[in-house]
Amino acid sequence: MGKKQQKPTNQPPKREFIFQKKNYTFMFIGLAFITLGFILMSGGGSDDPNVFNEAIYSFRRIRLAPTLVLIGLGIEIYAILLNPHKKK
Template sequence: MGEKKQKEAAKSVFVFGKKNYKFMFIGLAIIALGFILMSGGGSDDPNVFNPEIFNFRRIRLAPMLILVGLGIQVYAILLNPDKK
């Protein structure tokens, strides 16, 4: 009888629930999308300036997506999975 109680007490419990992991993956996807949107725009020739690096997508949209993704990650960590 004592062994059964020890096995129940030793049962592993996850810190995060299914809802937490879902929000974490959504946040990770948004962060990855932000980095993908930020990439590119360089010039093949180092002596030629390409003004494409200063467009709206790389300067405003991509960093904002990364910050939103980080905010979702913080929310996913602080979310209580047991609360209904």
């Protein structure tokens, strides 16, 4: 049983990035969703601490904004796991 001989090469190993343009595109889209979700979640407070503002319980702050943040996190996970080198 012979051992495989490696041919010596004078070329340095080719360096390649893990993420490609497609990964970064999805990462920026996910980041935009997360940012939009946090922007929609902000506000709704009252200037006077003795007055309660019902706007804090609006659909936008309770349902829409957290959903956008979760969708953005899902897109980020997809962007990290996406393999642009995979051939169809």
